[in-house]
Amino acid sequence: MATILVPLAQGCEELEAVTIIDLLRRAGLTVVVAGLEVGTVTASRGVILLPETTLTEVLDQDFDMVVLPGGLGGAQRLEADRRIAALLRRMAEQGRYIAAICAAPRVLAGAGLLDNREATAYPGILDGQAGIKTSSAAVVxxxxxxxxxxxxxxxxxxxxxxxxxxxxxxxxxVEAALQRS
Structure with a gap:
């Protein structure tokens, strides 16, 4: 079964983080939730999240996918963290999956990973980024x-x-059990 890393930074978007973690686990996937530092994460709307581990503790592990929740404050902190950029570049070199939502695609752009790629993000987040084919689709x-x-x-x-x-x-x-329609 695939193993997914979801790094959490202060100011992340809680709806995105919790939805991603919850649904991936409902699918039977192994999800590792790692904070950038030790302790709780205060999300963008004040919800307190408790990561299971820290990024430092899991950096040497192999993941099939990394998923970055958005939230402008969280995305800025992820983008500023050199460990995240190095992890993303390593995963890209290995052909592993990299996913980002909301403001987090800016982290991928900042690491140079969206050059000549199509991507979507929260409106305005990728504006002015040369070499990225931006889309207004919900998911790209x-x-x-x-x-x-x-x-x-x-x-x-x-x-x-x-x-x-x-x-x-x-x-x-998974979708049927959610009763979306």
Whole structure:
């Protein structure tokens, strides 16, 4: 079964973080939630999240996918963390999946990983980024890179990640249990 890393930074968007973690776990995937530092993470709306580990403790592990929740403050902290940039570049070199939602695609852009790729993000986040083909779609997949627009697209984003990692049947099973329609 695939193993996914979800790094949490202060100011992350809680709806995105919790939706991603929850749905991936409903699919039976192993999700490692790691804070940039020890302790709780205060998300963008004041919700307190408790990562299971720290980024330092898991940096040497192999992951099939890394998923970056957005939230402008969280994305800025992820982008400023050299460990995140190095991890993303290593995963890209290995052909592993890299996913980001809302403001977090700016982290991928800052690491030079979206050059000549199509991506989406919260409106304005990728403006002025040369070499990126921006889209207004809810979710965009370009090879092993998956991006999404924001809190309102978090469920669709997580379901697409499940489909990529587990197949359409597992995605459909998880989605049916959510009673979305």
């Amino acid at each position: 997949r370009d090879g092993t890179f998956i991006t999404s627009r924001g809190p309102g697209t978090a469920m669709d984003f997580a379901l697409i990640l499940i489909e990529i990692l587990c197949g359409r049947d597992q995605r459909d099973t």
